[in-house]
Amino acid sequence: MGQKIGKIIELSYLQVLVIFSILLLLKGLNVLSLPINYRLFILFLPVLAIPALLKAKVVDEKRLPTVLFLLVLVAFLFALCIRLLPLTRSSIPLGYDPGFYKYTMDVYANALPEIPETGLATWVKEMYPQGLFVLSDTMHILGGTDAIGLINYLHPVLGAFLVFPLFIVTRNLFGQRAGIIGAVLYAISYAQYTTFAMLYLKNVLGLMFLLLAIYALEKKKDVLMAIMFAALGIFHRPTFLLFALILIPYFILHRRRGVILAALGAAVLILPFWLPRWEINLGVLSGALGAMVTNIQTGEGLGGGTFFGLDTYTTVALAYLPFALMGAIYLVIKRNWNSILFYSVLSSIIVVCQLFFFRRFIIKLDIAVVILAVAGIDYTLLRRTGIWRLAGIGAGILLLVSAGLPTVTAANNVRPLINEEQLAAIEWIRDNSEENAYVLATSNDAPWVLGWSGRRVIAPGLFEWNVYNKDEWFSFFATKSPEAARQFLDVYDGPIYIYYSKNPGNYLGLEKFQGNYFRKVYDNGAVVYRYSGGG
Amino acid sequence: MNVLDVLRLFFGGLFVLFMPGLAWSYVFFNRKTIDWIERVALSFGLSIALVPLTVFWLNWLFHMKITLLNTSLTVCGLILVSGICVVGRKSGRVRDALARLKSIVLFRFGRRSKG
Numbered sequence: 324m325g326q327k328i329g330k331i332i333e334l335s336y337l338q339v340l341v342i343f344s345i346l347l348l349l350k351g352l353n354v355l356s357l358p359i360n361y362r363l364f365i366l367f368l369p370v371l372a373i374p375a376l377l378k379a380k381v382v383d384e385k386r387l388p389t390v391l392f393l394l395v396l397v398a399f400l401f402a403l404c405i406r407l408l409p410l411t412r413s414s415i416p417l418g419y420d421p422g423f424y425k426y427t428m429d430v431y432a433n434a435l436p437e438i439p440e441t442g443l444a445t446w447v448k449e450m451y452p453q454g455l456f457v458l459s460d461t462m463h464i465l466g467g468t469d470a471i472g473l474i475n476y477l478h479p480v481l482g483a484f485l486v487f488p489l490f491i492v493t494r495n496l497f498g499q500r501a502g503i504i505g506a507v508l509y510a511i512s513y514a515q516y517t518t519f520a521m522l523y524l525k526n527v528l529g530l531m532f533l534l535l536a537i538y539a540l541e542k543k544k545d546v547l548m549a550i551m552f553a554a555l556g557i558f559h560r561p562t563f564l565l566f567a568l569i570l571i572p573y574f575i576l577h578r579r580r581g582v583i584l585a586a587l588g589a590a591v592l593i594l595p596f597w598l599p600r601w602e603i604n605l606g607v608l609s610g611a612l613g614a615m616v617t618n619i620q621t622g623e624g625l626g627g628g629t630f631f632g633l634d635t636y637t638t639v640a641l642a643y644l645p646f647a648l649m650g651a652i653y654l655v656i657k658r659n660w661n662s663i664l665f666y667s668v669l670s671s672i673i674v675v676c677q678l679f680f681f682r683r684f685i686i687k688l689d690i691a692v693v694i695l696a697v698a699g700i701d702y703t704l705l706r707r708t709g710i711w712r713l714a715g716i717g718a719g720i721l722l723l724v725s726a727g728l729p730t731v732t733a734a735n736n737v738r739p740l741i742n743e744e745q746l747a748a749i750e751w752i753r754d755n756s757e758e759n760a761y762v763l764a765t766s767n768d769a770p771w772v773l774g775w776s777g778r779r780v781i782a783p784g785l786f787e788w789n790v791y792n793k794d795e796w797f798s799f800f801a802t803k804s805p806e807a808a809r810q811f812l813d814v815y816d817g818p819i820y821i822y823y824s825k826n827p828g829n830y831l832g833l834e835k836f837q838g839n840y841f842r843k844v845y846d847n848g849a850v851v852y853r854y855s856g857g858g
Numbered sequence: 859m860n861v862l863d864v865l866r867l868f869f870g871g872l873f874v875l876f877m878p879g880l881a882w883s884y885v886f887f888n889r890k891t892i893d894w895i896e897r898v899a900l901s902f903g904l905s906i907a908l909v910p911l912t913v914f915w916l917n918w919l920f921h922m923k924i925t926l927l928n929t930s931l932t933v934c935g936l937i938l939v940s941g942i943c944v945v946g947r948k949s950g951r952v953r954d955a956l957a958r959l960k961s962i963v964l965f966r967f968g969r970r971s972k973g
Contacts, residue, residue, distance in 0.1 A: 453910070461910070490899075528906070535904075544887075554903075557910060
């Protein structure tokens with residue numbers, strides 16, 4: 324009787340899967356969208372897949388034809404092409420962060436042959452661990468690259484290159500076929516493409532080291548793991564924290580002393596990086612913990628970081644989320660307590676419970692979801708024979724197309740946040756303003772002005788030159804009085820330029836700059852005023 | 859960007875972002891234990907990890923300035939050390955010494971964690 328029920332559920336899984344794949348593709352192509360909650364499939368499909376998962380056996384795969392490994396190369400090339408595509412339209416970097424990166428890389432390059440640790444502003448120390456900038460210094464010296472070269476070319480290459488670490492980790496855990504599907508799924512992941520389009524360079528590096536650290540952990544290569552763990556510490560602290568958290572349950576369950584030795588080794592390796600910044604790092608950590616406590620108590624969802632939320636994620640990753648749950652169920656059924664399981668559970672808790680930096684952790688969660696999803700697809704469909712395998716291949720292709728559609732659309736549509744004319748206006752300030760000048764800008768424009776003008780930037784809530792609080796900034800934005808604007812600016816001694824890009828959502832209130840003290844000196848795509856009262 | 863700049867970028871990139879990791883990947887994995895995809899992934903990752911770590915450590919310990927000569931020597935040193943490790947591992951005496959050292963560390967650590 325039990326077997327019969329199991330068989331019925333198993334067949335239902337196959338039928339629902341086919342329906343789900345077709346519905347999702349039709350929805351993605353805007354052909355047909357039924358008035359149903361598609362997210363229900365995330366839970367419904369894995370429940371139906373349980374009998375198939377219970378049957379799944381760990382057997383050695385036959386060696387796959389070498390030509391299939393070309394798919395990994397194809398995935399890499401696809402990921403690279405869609406990341407280089409925006410560069411064919413404009414050489415201005417994507418995202419909000421390029422100015423921050425360019426400014427910091429320039430500060431490091433200008434301080435050569437020294438490392439400018441003591442002279443760095445507090446916000447730089449809080450935002451950026453030293454690793455990336457020591458690397459950019461090295462590339463600057465040996466490769467002759469500048470900040471823009473690294474941002475425009477290293478970032479897409481690294482983003483695409485993640486295909487390889489993901490492939491080796493997945494293959495090591497779930498077999499060759501899973502590795503290949505994982506590489507393809509990563510290449511078309513919308514979450515990973517958004518990470519690229521928002522220029523989260525540190526996140527991409529963090530993911531690479533996280534995957535290689537997991538690879539080393541599973542291969543029991545402790546020295547290699549110590550190096551990758553240390554690299555996380557000097558490149559991206561949230562991912563460092565995640566890997567440290569992964570090691571705790573891993574050590575408790577596996578009791579391998581090498582893990583502790585590797586962690587100690589990593590601690591020694593990052594010592595000179597963290598020692599000069601221990602107060603700042605402690606402050607960042609306590610800030611994250613404080614946000615976590617507040618979020619647990621009030622559910623306010625503070626300090627999530629800039630990225631799309633869980634709702635959007637469950638929509639764009641709908642094609643592979645059910646399989647990720649199947650992969651997790653499979654690991655639990657088989658009592659396979661590997662690091663990917665801990666990784667997915669921990670990042671899910673952070674994202675779903677909105678603990679800290681929870682929107683940014685979707686980037687990391689997506690990698691775990693991709694790896695588990697290929698396990699789900701492989702164990703419930705592709706390792707079987709006959710109709711199951713055929714259905715698996717068919718549904719898999721449909722789901723890959725569905726998952727890839729938003730990514731390809733994004734690659735076609737993504738544009739830099741400022742245009743050539745606006746960047747020319749900032750470069751005009753750099754070429755025509757006094758060395759000791761300040762530039763006032765909105766928080767939307769400020770990173771660009773900081774990176775490209777070479778001047779001190781006054782902006783709400785940003786940088787060391789801001790002396791006003793939120794309310795004072797709001798009243799400055801609201802006022803139309805040139806006199807009030809003058810009073811606001813007079814605390815700075817030195818000439819002040821006001822930069823404003825004419826972009827939707829950007830507001831500065833230009834009426835206040837019409838008085839005698841202000842002179843419009845540039846107007847093309849962006850407007851620049853010079854305040855003659857201050858200096 | 860002229861041809862020389864492109865060549866400098868290509869070979870400089872290869873020298874910083876690939877070569878040290880490639881050399882170190884042989885320390886962790888013998889020739890035939892991993893395939894080329896693993897080798898490439900590890901080479902890139904190890905290089906990006908090891909170069910900043912080493913440069914920063916040398917700057918911190920010996921106030922080494924980050925110049926063309928020093929950085930080139932550092933990267934060459936990284937490759938050389940990995941070569942010594944690979945050769946040393948093949949030589950029985952070094953392998954025995956390393957195994958003895960490992961057992962001492964593990965024994966001490968084990969005793970401390972029990973205590």
